[in-house]
Amino acid sequence: MKISKKIIDNLKKGGVDFYLSVPCKLLANMIDILENDKDVYYSAVPREEEGMGICAGAYLGNKFPCIMMQNTGIGNSVNAIVSLLQLYQMPVVFLISYRGTPGEPVGAQGGMAKITEDILQTLRIPMLHCSSDNDLEKISTFSKHAKVVESPVAILCDFNLMKDDT
Amino acid sequence: MNRFDLLNKIQNILKDNLVICNIGLPSQELYKINDQPNFFYMLGSMGLSSSIGLGLSLSQNKNVISIDGDGSVLMNMNTLATIGNRAPSNYTLLIIDNGSYGSTGDQRTFTDENTSLKDVAIGAGCKNVVECSGDETVNALNKAIDDKDNSYVIISKINSGNVKIDPIPINPITIRDRFRKFIGIVKYL
Numbered sequence: 001m002k003i004s005k006k007i008i009d010n011l012k013k014g015g016v017d018f019y020l021s022v023p024c025k026l027l028a029n030m031i032d033i034l035e036n037d038k039d040v041y042y043s044a045v046p047r048e049e050e051g052m053g054i055c056a057g058a059y060l061g062n063k064f065p066c067i068m069m070q071n072t073g074i075g076n077s078v079n080a081i082v083s084l085l086q087l088y089q090m091p092v093v094f095l096i097s098y099r100g101t102p103g104e105p106v107g108a109q110g111g112m113a114k115i116t117e118d119i120l121q122t123l124r125i126p127m128l129h130c131s132s133d134n135d136l137e138k139i140s141t142f143s144k145h146a147k148v149v150e151s152p153v154a155i156l157c158d159f160n161l162m163k164d165d166t
Numbered sequence: 167m168n169r170f171d172l173l174n175k176i177q178n179i180l181k182d183n184l185v186i187c188n189i190g191l192p193s194q195e196l197y198k199i200n201d202q203p204n205f206f207y208m209l210g211s212m213g214l215s216s217s218i219g220l221g222l223s224l225s226q227n228k229n230v231i232s233i234d235g236d237g238s239v240l241m242n243m244n245t246l247a248t249i250g251n252r253a254p255s256n257y258t259l260l261i262i263d264n265g266s267y268g269s270t271g272d273q274r275t276f277t278d279e280n281t282s283l284k285d286v287a288i289g290a291g292c293k294n295v296v297e298c299s300g301d302e303t304v305n306a307l308n309k310a311i312d313d314k315d316n317s318y319v320i321i322s323k324i325n326s327g328n329v330k331i332d333p334i335p336i337n338p339i340t341i342r343d344r345f346r347k348f349i350g351i352v353k354y355l
Contacts, residue, residue, distance in 0.1 A: 018221075018224075018225065041224060041225075043248075043252055045248055046244035046247055046248060047242075047244050049213075049214070049242070050214070050217045050242055050244055050245055050248065051217075052211075052214070052217075053211065053213075053214030053215075053216075053217025053218045053220075053221065053242075053245075054217045054218070054220055054221035054224075055221060056211075056217075056218050056221060057186070057217065057218040057219060057220060057222035057223070057224075057225065058221040058222070058224065058225045059221075060206065060221070060222050060225070060342070060345060060346060061221065061222045061223075061224070061225025061226040061349065062225060062226065062349070062351045063221075063225040065221070079210070079211060080211045082210070083211045084208075084210055084211035084214060084218075087209060087210050087338045088338045088339065088341070088342045089338075089339060089342070090342075
């Protein structure tokens, strides 16, 4: 819970006040925290691409949105990212559980893990890769950066960082 | 009645509300009929009009009308489940259902065969689902906007067919900024 709490605290410190998630067991604690947080909006959403649309609308309505998802969700969302969030220059934070990184027990997750950073790089999305507790303090500044550059940004949280956060 | 006729008929309702308008011909036709700063024209991301409008209605108090199409909703059908569970009372989804992919050459969609978006919306949990003709759409929209306690999904059944029209000549950042300014957001950072 310590890691998850620190991530949410830093997102909130960065101004993020609107959260969606497509669930992942590595995000479960963060979802629990957000469901009980009266200061921010939180909802589940069935699919990541749809979530990108809801985030775009939230930004138009003056919220600072974040969508939490597995890295697989990036694959589901490429067109929405490029032809909506980037076309209109909308700041949105992607909080990504980085499945398929070392420690991952499910072999099939390895495929998307191999290309996740390549996709984000191709999309020119700024990345913050969190592999240890010390990286988490960078999340608030990095989130604010999304607003300054008017762009989606991606925070990748390694499997091993999240797996023992019970 | 086709989409252009319908948009003409409802333009006086639209101009007083925040409108998210579907990509392609719907946006181009609406732009031609009566361009307004409170109209957000989608230039990409087909399928997400209902979702953008939902996020907007959850984030501020003004009425929001998402103009969507049958082809677009078929592409993002999970949106009806999210609307059925989360839409606030200032949200109205207007699905202009002409049974065809108008912007790509009027190929038939499944709503022209076996699929009823009304039944899907009800099954997905949407509470106030109205299927009506093009002529009845003005009344349905007025009722949805006047009702301060409920969100609505209106499925307006019209004929397919498009008018010859040019692409929207304003850039995305202008569309974004004048829309946010209309809501009252002038400070971006």
